[in-house]
Structures are given as structure tokens and as C-alpha cells.
Amino acid sequence: MPETPVETGGQRGYLRIATEEAFATTEQIALYRELLEEPGVDPGFQSLMGFYINSTAERPRFIFENLQDLGDRRIAEMDARGIDRQVIGITAPGTHVLDRDRAVALARNANDELAAACSTHPDRFTGMAACAPQDPLQAAAEIDRAVSELGLRAVVYNSHVQGEYLDDQRFWPILEAAEALDVPIYLHPNTPPADMIQPMLRAGLDGAIFGFGVETGMHALRIITSGALDRFPRLQIILGHMGEALPFWLYRLDYMHQATVKSGRYEAMRPLRRGAVSEYLRENFIITNSGVAWPDAIDFTQRVMGVERVMYAMDFPYQCPVEEVEELDRMDMPLDAKRAFFQTNAERVFGLAQPVDGGRA
Ligand code: 1DF
Ligand code: MN
Secondary structure, eight states, X not given: OOOOOOOSSOTTSSOOEEEEEEEOOHHHHHHHHHHHHSTTOOHHHHXXXXXXXXXXXXXXXXXXXXXXXXXXXXXXXXXXXXXXXXXXXXXXXXXXXXXXXXXXXXXXXXXXXXXXXXXXXXXXXXXXXXXOTTSHHHHHHHHHHHHHTTOOOEEEEXXXXXXXXXXXXXGHHHHHHHHHHTOOEEEOOOOOOHHXXXXXXXXXXXSTTTHHHHHHHHHHHXXXXXXXXXXXXXXXXXXXXXXXXXXXXXXXHHHHHHHHHHHTOOTTOOOOTTOSHHHHHHHHEEEEOTTOOOHHHHHHHHHHHOGGGEEOOOOTTTSOOHHHHHHHHTOSOOXXXXXXXXXXXXXXXXXXOOOTTTTOX
């Protein structure tokens, strides 16, 4: 018997909201082309965007073209995969590789473009704000503008900024703004910084295959172990790629963190108010399955994190086979948990007050 094709509209009892979907602006690509010509360019950026911008192979061409569309083409690709709504953010590495002035301009213009597309397609698109962390106070102001004036619903933060991480207090105005506005920060991967990437680069492991996860999982851990979440206890951080594997690490993280703190080994690792690393992961993080259409991993993560903290992402256009949607539809999971995964967790996390049929019946 042929399979019923995936459809939008909630026929299975849930809408599908994909929460880590990417776009690029024309300005961004022009800036990236310029940057790729500069001597001494960051090796991770060179590896990643040198490939996507210049390769003539089929997959990078598909990705590059689809990144640049926020209109009918994207809607058609969503329809073909049964995606009711995309939560969209500027593609990695966003502004993070640019100098301060270019980063500020790109964030602002990208937020304006994304907000315009979201107003044109309010039932299909939700936007996440870019910012320029090179100027943290300006970034906080842009996040405020993007949320309060443009209606974007989250911040997408493309991980390290030339080797600097959010646990550095210099960046805390960004954390403060997100917490105050009650919007989550999607901590999206970047290639590892220059002083971390070389052994991965030589093996071809620096990108989404592994380097992304190592770099971004470490970033999340730094935020936890630095105590930043004791200062911003209500902040919510979204991690893709099954939490960059942190749920699988959790037992060891808790054990070794406790042992390390107790021995006073590192100045940078002080006792945390809530004690264990796992407390912070369970209370301040939401995990998506971007790039991991693997029911066993989703089931494990739901058990570790709670059903309310695991949500669906596709990672369009980087990884978007329709077969993955079908595989996830078939998961052996109660309908209410499946609805939480595909729909209602995202509605809560991004503040999308919307009826079950998405108002599209
Ligand atoms: C890739 C994967 C690139 C993801 C991405 O942005 C990205 C990739 C440049 O496959 O090279 O967001 N991803 O999240 O898995
Ligand atoms: Mn992604």
C-alpha cells in the first residue's frame, strides 16, 4: 500500500513546526564573498562558506538557492515536506565572522527582511533575531527592537564570536535582554574557532558532521559551569542536534563537575547555586532534533529532559529529506507526546498563540 503523503494542516493530530530553519540575505552573501578573499580568514569560515558559496555540486547548489528565498519557493518546499511553520534564523555563522560595523548593519537589515517575510506569511513563518555580539550593548538594543517592534520571537546566536563565548561577562547584556524580553536564545553551531579546529579540519570533521556539535556543546557547558544562569535564572536556551549530545553526557558531567568543584581545581569552575549541571540543562534548555531523525535518540532525550523540552526541527535547507518527516510521524510515541514534540512545545517556547489547526482549516 502506498504511504499517505505528508500533508500540512494537522490531519495527524498535530501541526509540524520546524524550529531551526535557515535563510541568508543577499547582503550577507556579498559580505561572505568579500571575507573569503581576505588573507588570514578564519579557517572554519573558509571551510564552511568557501564550500557552500563556491561548490558546483548538487547539494550545496540546492542549499545555497533555497537559503536565499523567503517567499513562494520556500512555502512550496515546506508544503512538499508537510511543514506547517518554519521558525527561521540567519544561517550560520551569521554576523559572527564580521567586523563590528558590518555585523551591526547585517543584523539590522536581516531582521527587517525576515520580519517583512513573516508579516507576508504570518501563518507559515516565525522569525528569530540576529544581533552583532561584537558590540554587546548594541546587540541588546537590536534584540529589543527586533522583538518589541518587529515581532521576532527568539534570538539566533551563531555560537562563538572569533573564539569568544557567552559566558564572558562582556556579552551578558545579550543574555539580560533575552531574559527580560522573555525570548529564548537558539544557540546554533558554528565551526570551531582557529585554536580548536586544526585536528578536525585535517580529518574533514570540522563541520556539521562533528565539529559543530563539539564546539556548540562546549559553548552550552561554558554557559552552565560559569554560573551565567545563576545570574539569569529564567533564560531559556535552545540547542539543536539532540542537544549537541549533552543529554548523553549528563551522568558524567554531573559526576565530574561535582568532583572538580569540590577539589577547587579551577578558578573558572565555582560551585553553582542549583548544584548539578543536569539541573541547569533541565531548567534552562530546550532541545531540538535538528539533523537527527532518530526515534531512539528522541525517546532517550524526552526521558532525560522531559517531553516538554524536546521539539522538532528540520534544518531546512541543509538537511530536509521528506523521508525523515515520515520516519518521525511513525515514531512509537503517544499522540500527546508527539503533539508536544511537533507543535505545542514550539508554540509555548516561541509564544505562538494559535489554535490546533493553525487557523488554516
Ligand atoms: C550545515 C548544517 C550547515 C547545519 C549549517 O549552516 C547548518 C551543513 C551553515 O551541513 O554544512 O545550520 N546544521 O545546523 O546542521
Ligand atoms: Mn542549522
